[in-house]
Every structure is written in structure tokens, then in C-alpha cells.
Amino acid sequence: ENVLTQSPAIMSASLGEKVTMSCRASSSVNYMYWYQQKSDASPKLWIYYTSNLAPGVPARFSGSGSGNSYSLTISSMEGEDAATYYCQQFTSSPSTFGAGTKLELK
Amino acid sequence: QVQLQQPGAELVKPGAPVKLSCKASGYTFTSYWMNWVKQRPGRGLEWIGRIDPSDSETHYNQKFKDKATLTVDKSSSTAYIQLSSLTSEDSAVYYCARGGGNYDYWGQGTTLTVSS
Numbered sequence: 001e002n003v004l005t006q007s008p009a010i011m012s013a014s015l016g017e018k019v020t021m022s023c024r025a026s027s028s029v030n031y032m033y034w035y036q037q038k039s040d041a042s043p044k045l046w047i048y049y050t051s052n053l054a055p056g057v058p059a060r061f062s063g064s065g066s067g068n069s070y071s072l073t074i075s076s077m078e079g080e081d082a083a084t085y086y087c088q089q090f091t092s093s094p095s096t097f098g099a100g101t102k103l104e105l106k
Numbered sequence: 107q108v109q110l111q112q113p114g115a116e117l118v119k120p121g122a123p124v125k126l127s128c129k130a131s132g133y134t135f136t137s138y139w140m141n142w143v144k145q146r147p148g149r150g151l152e153w154i155g156r157i158d159p160s161d162s163e164t165h166y167n168q169k170f171k172d173k174a175t176l177t178v179d180k181s182s183s184t185a186y187i188q189l190s191s192l193t194s195e196d197s198a199v200y201y202c203a204r205g206g207g208n209y210d211y212w213g214q215g216t217t218l219t220v221s222s
Contacts, residue, residue: 033208035151042201042212043151054210086151090207094167097151 002027004087006098012106019074021101023065023087032070033088034063037100043086047072079105108132110202110213117219118192126216128185128202135183136160139206142176142187145215146198156206157185192220 003026013019023032031050035043045054047063050070060075074081082105087098111129118124128140142154155166157176164176173196175188185202197220203209 035209042215043203043209044212045208045210048208088151088208093165094169095153097153099150 001094002029002089002092002096004089004096004098006085006087006101008101009099010102010104012104013074013077014106015077015079017077017106019077019081019103021072021085021103023070023072023098025068025070025089027092028067029070029089029091031089031091032063032065033090034072035086035088036083037086038083046085077105081105108204108211110204110211112200112202112213112216114214115217115219117221119222120192120194120220122192123188123190124192124218125186125188126200126218128187128213130183130185130204133204135178136180138204140176140178140185141203141205141209142174142185143201143203143209143212144170144198145201149198154187154200159183159185189218192218194220196220 005024007022034047036046037043051063062073084100084102086100109131136159139156139158141156144152153167154170154174155176157164159178177186199215199217201215202213204211
């Protein structure tokens with residue numbers, strides 16, 4: 001199966017700081033998808049087709065990448081952005097998720 | 107508005123089976139695949155499989171092929187996952203999630219506890 005490796009596993013950022021997290025696939029994928037999950041809540045679709053923001057997602061978020069390497073960037077950290085972010089691929093079966101990057105507010 | 111309603115919790119004894127439900131509303135149930143995802147603390151998310159409610163076509167993650175069975179009841183717009191021969195490894199939160207590609211709506215999840 002296609003293993004997705006997210007880094008870092010845990011990170012912290014101050015308000016207003018730029019944040020970038022990575023997702024690397026063991027095999028090339030066509031697109032990457034990102035979900036945000038907060039404690040005791042279900043995941044929410046955040047970014048689809050690598051760079052498209054889901055409805056309601058603030059414009060400070062962006063996604064990019066191709067092939068084996070993808071990233072999610074927050075241009076200016078806000079408190080509500082503290083959460084765990086998971087990447088997911090659908091290019092090959094089974095669909096797989098990364099282990100997540102936990103983003104904390106410093 | 108789209109909703110996927112799941113019971114909050116289930117407690118089941120080891121060795122027994124369980125059938126978890128996911129009741130859909132706010133959209134045409136037969137127009138979207140329904141997926142099931144497992145989440146254990148510290149273990150991230152695992153895709154179990156998906157079902158097409160229009161014809162019950164299923165696709166499973168090979169890892170769960172002998173563990174999970176997906177079904178639907180079109181008359182009540184409800185999807186089900188049956189898990190067999192439960193062990194402690196099956197204790198987790200089980201989510202239903204709509205979509206053939208990205209999962210745009212998720213249920214609140216059912217916390218399954220396997221314990222005697």
C-alpha cells in the first residue's frame with residue numbers, strides 16, 4: 001500500500017507565524033487531500049485535489065505539491081488552527097492516510 | 107443539510123459480532139458512496155471500505171476483508187458495518203464518511219469498546 005509520511009509529527013506555532021507541514025508518499029499520487037481534526041470531533045475535509053480549499057476554510061490555508069511530495073501551509077497562524085491535520089491519497093487502493101501532524105499554539 | 111447520524115457508543119463482549127449504523131439525511135442516499143474509517147488513539151485513520159448504496163457494490167481494504175461487512179438499507183437511508191469475532195484490537199472509533207473521492211461529510215463516530 002502507499003504509505004504517507006507526515007512531518008513533523010508535532011509542531012507549535014505562535015500567532016501570526018507561517019506554518020508548513022509535509023506529506024510524502026511512498027508511491028507517486030495524482031492528488032493529495034487534507035483533513036482537519038480537533039479533539040473529540042470527527043475529521044473535516046480541508047483541502048481537496050491538492051490545492052482547493054473546502055467550503056468555509058479560511059484563505060490563509062493553502063495546499064501544494066505533486067508526485068510524492070505535498071504540503072499544507074498556513075500563512076499566518078490563528079488560535080482556531082490548532083488541530084491535527086491528516087493527508088489522504090486515493091490514487092491507489094487501499095486509500096491511505098498519513099499519521100497526522102499535530103499543530104499546537106505556542 | 108447533510109447529516110450522518112451514528113450512535114455514540116457500543117459495548118460488546120470479545121468474540122461477539124456487532125453491527126454499527128449510519129443514518130443519512132439531507133441528500134439523495136443512493137447518489138454517493140459511503141465509506142467507513144477506523145480510528146484508534148495514536149493510530150491515525152484507516153480506511154475499511156466503501157459501498158455504493160444504489161447497488162450495494164463494495165470495495166474493501168484487504169486488511170479488513172475478513173473482519174468487516176458493509177451493507178445498506180435504502181428504505182431508511184442507513185448504512186451498516188458489521189464487525190465479526192471482536193477482539194481488543196477492534197476497540198476504536200468508527201466513522202462513516204460520504205464520498206467516492208474526498209470525504210466531504212463525516213458522521214460523529216461510534217466508539218466501540220470490546221470488553222468482558
